[in-house]
Amino acid sequence: MSVVxxxxxxxxxxxxxxxxxxxxxxxxxxxxxxxxxxxxxKEVPLIDANGLGWSxxxxxxxxxxxxxxxxxxxxxxxxxxxxxxxxxxFVTSWGExxxxxxxxxxxxxxxxxxxxxxxxxxxxxxxxxxxxxxxLGEKGWSSASVTPHGMHPDHAFLANPFSMPGGVSVxxxxxxxxxxxxxxxxxxxFNPNGEKExxxxxxxxxxxxxxxxxxxxxxxxxxxxxxxxxxxRMQIFDHDGNYIDSWTNLNFPGGVYCDRENLVYIAEQGGxxxxxxxxxxxxxxxxxxxxxxxxxGEYVEAHGITLDSKGNxxxxxxxxxxxxxxxxxxxxxxxx
Numbered sequence: 001m002s003v004v005x006x007x008x009x010x011x012x013x014x015x016x017x018x019x020x021x022x023x024x025x026x027x028x029x030x031x032x033x034x035x036x037x038x039x040x041x042k043e044v045p046l047i048d049a050n051g052l053g054w055s056x057x058x059x060x061x062x063x064x065x066x067x068x069x070x071x072x073x074x075x076x077x078x079x080x081x082x083x084x085x086x087x088x089x090f091v092t093s094w095g096e097x098x099x100x101x102x103x104x105x106x107x108x109x110x111x112x113x114x115x116x117x118x119x120x121x122x123x124x125x126x127x128x129x130x131x132x133x134x135x136l137g138e139k140g141w142s143s144a145s146v147t148p149h150g151m152h153p154d155h156a157f158l159a160n161p162f163s164m165p166g167g168v169s170v171x172x173x174x175x176x177x178x179x180x181x182x183x184x185x186x187x188x189x190f191n192p193n194g195e196k197e198x199x200x201x202x203x204x205x206x207x208x209x210x211x212x213x214x215x216x217x218x219x220x221x222x223x224x225x226x227x228x229x230x231x232x233r234m235q236i237f238d239h240d241g242n243y244i245d246s247w248t249n250l251n252f253p254g255g256v257y258c259d260r261e262n263l264v265y266i267a268e269q270g271g272x273x274x275x276x277x278x279x280x281x282x283x284x285x286x287x288x289x290x291x292x293x294x295x296x297g298e299y300v301e302a303h304g305i306t307l308d309s310k311g312n313x314x315x316x317x318x319x320x321x322x323x324x325x326x327x328x329x330x331x332x333x334x335x336x
Contacts, residue, residue, distance in 0.1 A: 094130030167215030
């Protein structure tokens, strides 16, 4: 038995999870279909033939609903695949021909499923069966608020607030928060009807500035935890975007999950330091920023993370896993 982590938060890899349907693949790449015909192109090849791991492959995120079902968001023929948390059995799939480049997924308190598409520049709220309920942004249109030279002088959003959004979460008040992302360096707050209320952030390394706003989550006190990935830190804000704190000593934080006890689980992609690869993995903090457990080296680019009701950890990987498992979605069972 290979045990990872330490203290009260130790885990064992369940190498049998999930049970992928026969003939299916998970995160192996696909020719993405853009139903809106972005740029006049309907079939967009995204397959990474060399298997080196760019935007065309990978499991990009995971999320859990109230029935302990795990939603695996991946770049393959079946973008949203749902598995039972306990057994790993296949439940259903949806999203075929909807996404151009999958990125973030989140399940809210009513079991609605929210997704971000990095290349279509949209955030979509679905039922748990995949029916669209709400769409934020305009498919195929990117914000022009950030240029290669920094912030647009007028900060004028053109047609869409998003430029390659990374993640989405919903607070206890129903407000929607979006990590935006690869093009913009901002967090946007929307009301429950999808109307934008505020945005904050700009390029930089100071408090409230971002290098890449990769993903986010919200704790029970409605504090916003933002993965400032390329600055190797987690930034924390209140519900109105006011800066609270930053946590460093992280290796390229790609995903974050806040549990019911306000423990914060961070998926680290590793990244480089002076050209040398660093280990990816998972770090667990108290709400005050005390590190209580960490395990690294069991992943290749831990890009997303979630928990089930028993405290078991599920991770998403862009590249194939090392060690005993060749799966891009993993389950780590908590040892009690």
